[in-house]
Amino acid sequence: MEASLAALQQRLQHSFKDARLLQMAVTHRSFSAQHNERLEFLGDSVLNLAVASLLYSRLGDLSEGDLSRTRANLVKQDTLHGIAMTLALAPVLRLGEGEMRSGGRSRPSILADAVEAVIGAVYLDAGYEVAQQLVNRLFSSMDFQATMQASAKDPKTELQEWLQGRRMRLPAYRVVATLGAAHRQTFDVECAIEEEALTERGIGASRRAAEQAAAAAMLIQLKTRHP
Numbered sequence: 001m002e003a004s005l006a007a008l009q010q011r012l013q014h015s016f017k018d019a020r021l022l023q024m025a026v027t028h029r030s031f032s033a034q035h036n037e038r039l040e041f042l043g044d045s046v047l048n049l050a051v052a053s054l055l056y057s058r059l060g061d062l063s064e065g066d067l068s069r070t071r072a073n074l075v076k077q078d079t080l081h082g083i084a085m086t087l088a089l090a091p092v093l094r095l096g097e098g099e100m101r102s103g104g105r106s107r108p109s110i111l112a113d114a115v116e117a118v119i120g121a122v123y124l125d126a127g128y129e130v131a132q133q134l135v136n137r138l139f140s141s142m143d144f145q146a147t148m149q150a151s152a153k154d155p156k157t158e159l160q161e162w163l164q165g166r167r168m169r170l171p172a173y174r175v176v177a178t179l180g181a182a183h184r185q186t187f188d189v190e191c192a193i194e195e196e197a198l199t200e201r202g203i204g205a206s207r208r209a210a211e212q213a214a215a216a217a218m219l220i221q222l223k224t225r226h227p
Contacts, residue, residue, distance in 0.1 A: 004092045011087050012118070014134060016125050025117040026089065028110060029185075031098030036117035040207075043120030046128065047075055050135035051117075065161050072157040074139065077208055080112035085136050089114050098181065111207035155216035161190075162222060168195050171218065173211050176201065186210075191218045196225070 009015050016022050021039070029035040051071050063178055073079070084090065090105045093114060102108050113220065115138075123131035160170055177188040187207045191214035192199045198221060202213025 008087065008089070008092050012134060013137065014122055014126065014130065016121070018152065020116070020127055021121040021125050023094075025121040026092050026114055027094040028096065028104065028114075029101060030099040030104070031094040036114065038118035039124075040118035041120070042123060043118065044075075044115035046123045046131050047116055047119050047135060049128075050132040051075055051139065054136060054139065064164070068160060069157055072092070072154055074142065076154065077108055077112045077206070080115045082113035083106040084115050087115070087118075088136075089118075096160045109209065112208070113206065118213075155212050155219060159219050159222075162219065163193070168193070171215065173214065175207060179203075180186045189214050191215055193218065193222070196222065198222070 002020065005019065005026075008026075009022065014202070023099050024034060025036050025043075027035045029037060047151070051074050052067070055067050055070055058068065058223065062070070064147050067177075082107050089111055093105055093110070095104045095110075099110075106214070111218065119131055119134060163170060172192045174189055174190050174192075176190050179186045179188060186203055186205055187210040189202050189204070189207065189210035190199055191211070200217035200221060202210045202217060204210035204213050
């Protein structure tokens with residue numbers, strides 16, 4: 001395992017001062033109580049900020065809405081899954097036996113979450129600037145202009161734009177519950193709009209998928225209330 005983590009550090013171009021952070025980043029909740037979900041939460045925020053900064057500098061002529069759509073396309077599960085494959089994360093993942101038997105090493109949601117957790121681990125190990133440099137390297141080969149043109153609005157992005165167009169605060173998402181066995185969990189997420197005193201729930205195989213489902217339900221309710 002140590003040799004595999006050493007090779008991963010070479011691919012990341014970052015040598016960890018605290019190797020335990022990287023080990024936790026590749027540990028799924030089915031393997032241990034010391035798993036990567038908190039690092040994933042942190043890495044998600046670091047990733048969004050780093051990608052937003054990258055887009056702001058490279059695509060300075062785009063509107064806020066176009067920038068938001070491009071960022072959503074760049075940080076979505078499919079893109080992060082591709083990055084995980086490039087980094088060869090799958091063989092390094094630490095999974096419980098049930099998760100391994102059910103094909104967890106190839107599950108896009110697990111691999112995408114691990115990418116975010118690794119970014120979070122780099123941030124804790126060396127600070128934002130180093131984590132931002134890692135994100136820049138991971139996305140360096142992508143054609144942002146083509147990505148922008150090909151991207152479609154996902155429910156979270158559409159909800160954000162709907163609210164911004166009415167000068168309302170962004171939605172708040174929280175995990176209400178995790179359901180099922182550790183190797184086959186589903187997430188129950190709440191989406192709340194404070195100004196409208198509205199909440200909606202979404203269920204998904206990953207936190208990200210559940211947030212999208214909750215956002216889609218919220219959009220339906222808002223558009224019904226404000227036709």
